[in-house]
Amino acid sequence: MSSSDEEAAGEPTISERIEEDKRLARSLEGTYLFDGTRSQKNYPLNKMCMSLTKRDNRAAFAADEAAYCAQFGLSEESKQLVFDRDWIGMIRSGGNIYYVFKLASINHTSMQHVGAQQNSMTLEEFRAKLNAHTSK
Numbered sequence: 418m419s420s421s422d423e424e425a426a427g428e429p430t431i432s433e434r435i436e437e438d439k440r441l442a443r444s445l446e447g448t449y450l451f452d453g454t455r456s457q458k459n460y461p462l463n464k465m466c467m468s469l470t471k472r473d474n475r476a477a478f479a480a481d482e483a484a485y486c487a488q489f490g491l492s493e494e495s496k497q498l499v500f501d502r503d504w505i506g507m508i509r510s511g512g513n514i515y516y517v518f519k520l521a522s523i524n525h526t527s528m529q530h531v532g533a534q535q536n537s538m539t540l541e542e543f544r545a546k547l548n549a550h551t552s553k
Contacts, residue, residue, distance in 0.1 A: 459511030462499070465489035466516035475523050504531045 429437065456463070465486060468474045478485040486496045498506040502524060507517045514531075521531055533543035 456511065456513065459495060459507075461490045461492070462495045462507060462510065462512050463516045465491060465499075466512065466519045469519045469523055478523070502526070503534075505535050508535070 465488075468489070469478060474485075482500060483496065486499055491499065495507075495510060497503075498510060498512075499520065502521075504517060504521060504526075507520075508514055518528060518531065521528075529543055529547070530540055532547075533540045536543060536546075538546070
């Protein structure tokens with residue numbers, strides 16, 4: 418069905434559905450919608466995190482985090498988020514969860530650690546919550 422067919426049938430257009438999805442996502446507490454605007458908000462952080470897929474870059478980062486971050490033009494605020502391993506802060510500032518997780522993984526931090534921080538829980542509390550949902 419084409420967009421004009423949807424309009425004729427009284428169905429929402431693709432654009433309208435996308436906007437509704439965005440509205441719903443924004444209404445969920447703790448949800449940080451990663452869209453075009455947010456992707457540009459902290460592009461240097463995302464670019465730096467993405468670079469960590471290469472072994473030599475991980476070694477350079479481990480040797481001197483500040484210099485490595487400066488190489489990508491991270492703001493002072495973004496650098497501090499990286500130094501503090503503030504995962505949720507990085508996401509709030511425009512970090513893409515998939516790129517941020519590249520940094521988390523070289524820090525031997527699991528996705529569960531990141532999820533716990535996002536939910537203001539201890540790792541044990543978060544794991545218990547996950548287990549409660551999977552045992553249903």
